[in-house]
Amino acid sequence: xxxxxxxxxxxxxxxxxxxxxxxxxxxxxxxxxxxxxxxxxxxxxxxxxxxxxxxxxxxxxxxxxxxxxxxxxxxxxxxxxxxxxxxxxxxxxxxxxxxxxxxxxxxxxxxxxxxxxxxxxxxxxxxxxxxxxxxxxxxxxxxxxxxxxxxxxxxxxxxxxxxxxxxxxxxxxxxxxxxxxxxxxxxxxxxxxxxxxxxxxxxxxxxxxxxxxxxxxxxxxxxxxxxxxxxxxxxxxxxxxxxxxxxxxxxxxxxxx
Numbered sequence: 001x002x003x004x005x006x007x008x009x010x011x012x013x014x015x016x017x018x019x020x021x022x023x024x025x026x027x028x029x030x031x032x033x034x035x036x037x038x039x040x041x042x043x044x045x046x047x048x049x050x051x052x053x054x055x056x057x058x059x060x061x062x063x064x065x066x067x068x069x070x071x072x073x074x075x076x077x078x079x080x081x082x083x084x085x086x087x088x089x090x091x092x093x094x095x096x097x098x099x100x101x102x103x104x105x106x107x108x109x110x111x112x113x114x115x116x117x118x119x120x121x122x123x124x125x126x127x128x129x130x131x132x133x134x135x136x137x138x139x140x141x142x143x144x145x146x147x148x149x150x151x152x153x154x155x156x157x158x159x160x161x162x163x164x165x166x167x168x169x170x171x172x173x174x175x176x177x178x179x180x181x182x183x184x185x186x187x188x189x190x191x192x193x194x195x196x197x198x199x200x201x202x203x204x205x206x207x208x209x210x211x212x213x214x215x216x217x218x219x220x221x222x223x224x225x226x227x228x229x230x231x232x233x234x235x236x237x238x239x240x241x242x243x244x245x246x247x248x249x250x251x252x253x254x255x256x257x
Contacts, residue, residue, distance in 0.1 A: 037069030040076060040140045045154075047147035048077045048241060048253035051133050052104045052122040053203070055093040056086030058195035063121030063133030064203055068186075070139065071204040077239050077253040079183060080203045083120060091194030095187060095206050106247025113146065127243060127250040152176075152251035154240050162227035164256060166240060172218035176244050176251055180225070182208045182235035208235045216242060230257070 051067045053060045064080070071078040081100035082093050108118050112130040115122070121133030129146035131138045152170030159165045168178065183205040190200045209232050214223050230238055242252040 037066075037072060038136045038139050040070065040073055040143050042073075042075035042143065042148060044148040045150075045152075045252050046075050046077050046254050047143050048079070048126050048250045049139075049143075050079050050081050050103075050124045050127075052081050052083055052100065052120055052124070053133065054083050054086040054096065054120045055189060055191050055196060055201065056089045056091050056194045057120040059134065060121045061196065061199065061201050063123065064201055066134060066136050066139075067123075068202055068204040074255075076143075077241070077255060078205050079181060079239070080206045082203070082206070085118075086120070086194075089194055091191060091197070094189055095203060097207060099210070100207065103247060110247050114142065126253075127248060150249070150251040152242055154178075154242060154252045154254040156225075156240065156254060156256055159224070162230065164225040166213075166223040166225050168216055168221045168223070168242065168252075170218065170251065172216060172251065174244055174248070176216045176242055176248075178213045178216055178223065179210050179241045179243060180213050180229060180256075181210045181239045181241055182230075182232035183237050183239070184208060184234055185237050205237065208232050210241075213240070225256070 049070060051063060053064055067078050067080060070076055082095040082097065083101045083104060084093060084096040084098055085101055087093055087096060104118050107124060107127065108116055112124065112128065114129040114131050116130055122130050123133040124130050125142050125146045129142050131142055150170060155167040157165045185205060187203045187206045188200055189203065191197055213225065238256040240254055240256055241250060243250045
C-alpha cells in the first residue's frame with residue numbers, strides 16, 4: 001500500500017493525531033484481489049463507503065475491484081474518490097479531483113477510528129472509520145460496527161418533470177448539510193505510465209461533482225430536488241449524502257437514481 005508521507009505531514013501539529021501509531025513508514029500489507037464480494041449486511045439505513053484511490057498507486061487496483069463488487073449491494077452507497085497527490089509521480093490521474101484530496105485530509109484532521117491518515121487505498125465507512133481499501137474481510141465488520149449509527153434518514157419520492165421530493169428526519173447534534181453527489185456508474189481507464197502503466201482499471205461510481213442542496217439541523221424537513229440538478233455532464237447516477245461539514249460524520253446516504 002502506498003502512503004503519502006509529504007501530504008500527511010502538511011496536516012500540521014493540529015492534525016498529528018498520533019501519526020506515529022499508524023505505522024506510516026511501514027505501511028499496511030496489500031491484499032490479494034477478492035474473487036467475490038464479501039457479504040455485507042446492513043440492518044438500517046444505507047451505508048456510505050468512500051474509496052480514496054489513485055491511478056498512480058500500485059496497491060489500488062485490488063481495492064478498485066473490491067469496490068466494484070461492493071457497489072452491487074443496494075444497501076451500500078459506494079463512491080470512488082480519486083485523489084491527486086500521486087500525480088507528482090508522472091501520471092496524472094484522469095479522474096482525480098482536488099475536492100477528494102481535501103475531504104480525505106479533513107477526515108485525517110478530525111481523526112477516523114481504525115486506520116486514520118492520508119493514504120491510498122483507503123475505504124471510509126460513513127465518515128467514521130478508515131480501513132485499507134483492499135481488505136475485503138474487514139468491510140462487513142466495519143460496516144456493522146460503524147455504519148448507520150445515526151437516527152437520520154433520507155426518503156426520496158419521484159416528482160413531476162423528472163425531479164424528486166426529498167424528506168429528511170432524525171436528530172442532529174450539530175448542523176449538517178444535504179449534498180447531491182453525481183457519479184458515473186463505471187469508468188474504464190487505460191493507464192499509460194507510472195506504477196500501473198499498461199493496466200486497464202475499472203472504477204465504480206466515480207465522483208463527478210457534489211453540491212450542497214440544503215442545511216439541516218434535525219427534525220422533519222422536505223426539500224425539492226429539481227430535474228435541472230440531475231444533469232451533470234458525464235454523470236448517470238446520483239446520491240444524496242447528509243453529512244456534518246468539514247469532514248464530519250455521515251448521518252445518512254441514499255441513491256436517488
